Amino acid sequence: MRSMSEPTYFILTALLDGPLHGYAIIKRAEEQSGGRVRLAVGTLYGALDRLAGTGLIAVDREETVGGRPRRYFRITEDGAEAVTEEAKRMARAARIVFGRPGTALS
Amino acid sequence: MSGPEPRDAERIEGRPGVAERCYRRLLRTYPPAYRAAHGEEFVGTLLEVSAGRGRPSVRESAGLVRGGLAARLRERTAHPTPWWADGLALGAFLIALSNLVADLGSLDGGVGNAAWLACSLVLVGALFRGRFQVALTVTLLQVLQLICPLIGADDLTGGLLPLFGPVNGGVMDLMGYAPMAVALTVLVVRRPSRPRSRSWWWAAGAVVLSAAWHVQVPWAAHRETICTADDICQRVWVVNRVELYGDVYLALMVLLLSCGIWVTAVTRDLRWSLAAAFFLLASAVPYVALTMTSAIGAMLIPIALWAVQAVMVAAMVVTARRGVRARA
Numbered sequence: 001m002r003s004m005s006e007p008t009y010f011i012l013t014a015l016l017d018g019p020l021h022g023y024a025i026i027k028r029a030e031e032q033s034g035g036r037v038r039l040a041v042g043t044l045y046g047a048l049d050r051l052a053g054t055g056l057i058a059v060d061r062e063e064t065v066g067g068r069p070r071r072y073f074r075i076t077e078d079g080a081e082a083v084t085e086e087a088k089r090m091a092r093a094a095r096i097v098f099g100r101p102g103t104a105l106s
Numbered sequence: 107m108s109g110p111e112p113r114d115a116e117r118i119e120g121r122p123g124v125a126e127r128c129y130r131r132l133l134r135t136y137p138p139a140y141r142a143a144h145g146e147e148f149v150g151t152l153l154e155v156s157a158g159r160g161r162p163s164v165r166e167s168a169g170l171v172r173g174g175l176a177a178r179l180r181e182r183t184a185h186p187t188p189w190w191a192d193g194l195a196l197g198a199f200l201i202a203l204s205n206l207v208a209d210l211g212s213l214d215g216g217v218g219n220a221a222w223l224a225c226s227l228v229l230v231g232a233l234f235r236g237r238f239q240v241a242l243t244v245t246l247l248q249v250l251q252l253i254c255p256l257i258g259a260d261d262l263t264g265g266l267l268p269l270f271g272p273v274n275g276g277v278m279d280l281m282g283y284a285p286m287a288v289a290l291t292v293l294v295v296r297r298p299s300r301p302r303s304r305s306w307w308w309a310a311g312a313v314v315l316s317a318a319w320h321v322q323v324p325w326a327a328h329r330e331t332i333c334t335a336d337d338i339c340q341r342v343w344v345v346n347r348v349e350l351y352g353d354v355y356l357a358l359m360v361l362l363l364s365c366g367i368w369v370t371a372v373t374r375d376l377r378w379s380l381a382a383a384f385f386l387l388a389s390a391v392p393y394v395a396l397t398m399t400s401a402i403g404a405m406l407i408p409i410a411l412w413a414v415q416a417v418m419v420a421a422m423v424v425t426a427r428r429g430v431r432a433r434a
Contacts, residue, residue: 021151022147022151023150023151023154023155026151026155040165040166040168040169040170040173041148041151041152041155041166041169041170041173042148042166042169042170042171042172042173042174043169043172043173044151045144045148045151045173046172046173046176046177049177049180065150066150068146068147068149068150069146069147069150070147070150070151071144071147
């Protein structure tokens with residue numbers, strides 16, 4: 001399986017702790033990536049549609065806030081498995097570098 | 107977890123602000139059904155993201171346009187028409203459109219040409235609406251018109267049909283129509299569900315090309331000696347005029363193929379590369395003729411330009427295949 005893109009990784013990671021709506025996903029992905037991943041709204045919902053289409057996430061519920069609908073997305077079992085596999089792959093790759101003498105993760 | 111509540115002051119006052127109005131306009135890039143289902147949610151999230159800003163964000167605006175176009179393309183690939191049928195139909199449509207532009211460019215007002223032009227128009231219209239049987243009938247009629255002069259026959263229909271094909275039509279013209287006839291035969295025999303109508307933006311491309319066919323731009327000048335009948339000679343400046351059609355055609359092709367690569371990257375679908383490859387193969391006929399009739403030096407640049415287009419089509423295929431592997 002090919003490695004997933006960084007935005008996809010942080011979207012799935014953001015949902016690991018429970019369902020979130022679009023704006024919360026944007027904020028969580030930005031925080032957890034240390035500001036590296038700043039998702040534009042159009043990009044985010046395109047990615048959410050694609051991830052829902054491949055079964056990695058699903059719509060959990062819909063609420064109306066301030067007169068506007070808001071969907072909450074949750075990660076599926078397949079999604080959790082995919083993001084865990086990706087994390088393991090990156091950890092294995094990181095160990096090659098940090099396992100060398102004189103190189104430590106700060 | 108739930109995010110912060112909307113903080114758009116103008117929204118609270120009940121009047122949409124500049125940012126909201128702009129975002130709503132940009133949301134029109136999304137398909138109508140998608141916009142109806144999720145437009146309000148998008149606006150809410152956009153206003154939350156840009157809370158405190160009076161003006162719309164350039165980054166969010168660009169993201170909306172990109173997302174809207176991508177959603178439209180995904181909607182197209184979700185249509186029940188199989189990818190190969192839509193690809194073949196699009197390729198045939200592009201060939202027909204290209205032929206129509208050439209016919210319009212060489213129109214001399216003659217009755218014969220007018221009938222031929224009418225056929226080309228009907229063919230483009232039929233392919234625009236996905237009417238394959240009508241398109242195949244017209245294509246075979248045009249092929250028949252091209253074959254008759256080649257074999258020295260005045261008529262192959264026993265007097266039913268007069269000849270109205272181009273008087274200077276040859277084997278190369280026939281070869282240009284043959285791939286389209288084959289593709290349309292496949293589509294008529296296999297009977298896939300009819301694809302959606304093509305976009306009117308294609309007509310804009312044809313208009314640009316047709317206009318370029320007739321336009322010559324002044325490009326530098328050179329001195330020439332011109333003599334009258336009385337042997338009075340003088341050196342005058344003569345402005346060089348360059349035909350725009352070739353350059354515009356090439357620029358349009360590169361633009362379309364670049365869009366094709368982006369579209370394929372978004373949809374991970376092979377239909378666009380099939381259409382481009384089909385069109386490029388059909389348009390290779392003049393290059394084949396060139397290799398047979400021209401010196402090597404004259405062939406190099408046209409063939410190199412064709413090769414660049416072929417590489418772009420190959421990039422589309424690779425992009426689509428990567429997407430298929432990633433989904434597997």
